[in-house]
Amino acid sequence: MDKKMIVSSSPHVRSIESVQSVMTDVLIALFPVALMAVLLFGYQALITMVISVVTAMLVEALWLRKKDIFNDGSAAVTGLLFAMVLPPSPPWWLVVVGAAASIIIGKQVFGGIGYNIFNPALVGRAIVLVSWGGYLAGNVWSPPQPFAFGADVSAVTGATALAGQGEALSYSLTQLFIGTVPGCLGETSALALLVGGAWLYYKGHIDWRIPLGYLGTVFVMGVIFGGGFYDNHLMTGLFHVLAGGVMLGALFMATDMVTTPVTPVGRLIFGIGCGLITMLIRIWGALPEGVTYAILLMNAVTPIIDNFTVPKQFGGVKKNA
């Protein structure tokens, strides 16, 4: 009876969820996407993903001087997401440099997990994109070779569906949905991304506001400003949702917890903002695709969004913050 008890602030019980379990759930959600990438792009996709994940984990472990290279799992998530925004078979050194940059410049220089302002994987992509654009833009995209694991997909290359109207019309919406189109490893299959996104939603790790705000805005702008080249205006809207990196961005990048708003209204604004910027770039900008920059720009204004969207408390009166 004389033993002193632990005295601490309530609550005294906690959910079993941890940062590691959340990150593990994200990895599980990315599994169908990664599987699809291997099915479509073969062994080269697998090698790219392995190099990226291992580099990210090693660099983070070295930076933090930790022996447990999996640690909280966040570096593995960053590494895998970085691989998802690469072509199927980029040079190995580009994957290493990009994954290392994601961890160091995207995350650790800000103070590590929780403190980074920009989505680390997209920081890595932006860096390799401006440094070695020749590997990531233009006619570098390999058409998928489904179920041909050993094939060298890089033998043939071309443009993505977003390069122009001619390229767009050469793919059906069904192909865009299943993913049998050229593009980054993780972006081509809307189907696989939706399965992964559904898992994250079921586990309570993502909110509907960001993905629906993002996809909804892209769809509406595609309908109105897309030019209706794809059968009709509605189909053109759908084309913009399914083509390129919007699905991957909306479900996995714009939902990154650390770099997006915490307020419910803020999340909706964030999603809509991503959609607007993506479509501005796609339709009026010089680049064929704008997901990376759209999300990075919105990351930058996240603190401002949070400040202006403090929710009304229970029983509170609405007033401007």
Added chain:
Amino acid sequence: MGSTVFKGGIHPDYHKELTATMAVTAMKAPEKVVIPLQQHIGAPCEPLESIEVGTEVKIGQKIAQSSGFVSAPIHASVSGKITAIGPYNHPLGRPVEAITIESDGEEKWDDSIKPAGNPDNLTAEKIREIVREAGIVGLGGATFPAHVKLSPPPEKKIDIVVINGAECEPYLTADHRVMLENPEEIVFGLKMMIKALGAEKGVIGVEDNKPDALKVLEQEVAGEDNITVASLHTKYPQGAEKMLIQVTTGRIVPAGGLPLDVGVVNHNVGTAVAITNAVREGKPLVERVLTVTGSGINRPQNLMVRVGTLVSDVLEHCGGLKEETVKLIIGGPMMGLAQPSPDIPVIKGTSGILALTGEDVYLAESSPCIRCAKCVDHCPVQLLPTSIALASEHEMFKKAEKLHAMDCFECGCCAFVCPSKIPLVQWIRIAKAEIAKANKK
């Protein structure tokens, strides 16, 4: 009826099966009780002039009171001799003046304990007086003097009395047992409250994880035309005042306001029974039902315990603590207070004694916030716990106030769901204390 479910909240493991089916048994009066003079929110009591070391007292005899209105007198809970008056450990942390009585084992009630007459003839004023003199406070744990809630200012018209039978805290089953064993007293107590307030109707809210209690109470109110029983969705913190009022009446208590601002007064089921005992038998509040439970208790059970009984005596009665116990908590696991030692008395607001072993207590270090916003999504009052905690950590208390820190009632949902295991409630509590201090100046 408005929304039947409040926003936010959590579904913790309830562990109520440990004691839910165990009838309340009375613990034998202890040899010694230590009765603190502060057992309620409001002015502390002073010992009566006739009370000093050596005085002989009987059960139910008033031993301390305060001249303040927001206060509740205190009564002897055993018959015997006063052996000490002085500071003693208290569940709220700081030692508080207390009267120690050594029992003579005769269990004699004071002569003043007698019924006030036919309850039907009691006026509202008389009911309030009986409740005040009986020292009744909110038995759900808040310990607000019950008579104050029955005396609203004249400009506030009260039409609904809500009785709280939600018992949303995990582990606790005391209210559940009271509802099963004393339904008639609950309904009678509710009628007395309705009368004292001039209200029109009463609602008894019970979470739907207690179907047996719902059934018993529904049978009890079958003949009443102005009393209903509401089956509530099981979700923590369903028993919190504002959430309970929202789902039972559809009314939203304004931020910073009180239930009486929307014409509602609410009381716990145990408080209703205490009021019944006071009206019918003249009995003051000298004992209460509490749940002794948790993985660290050898024989979990629901007990009727005298106010002032030492927690160490209660634990001994329940077979003692297991060796692996790491935390001793007064109240439930979500909002209860951790205690360094069991050398503290049971007070009027003690709804449970919980002992947890290491397996049930999450003792991990906290890591940086990953801004997952789970705390935001689960906050029942729609705050941004992570932002308030961050402001508090950086001593930006003005900012914390702007983020409505004062509306937090410390239910603990945010800290419960936090994957980074940040002690959010602790940070918010610090902010609240600093904001209150700054506003007092």
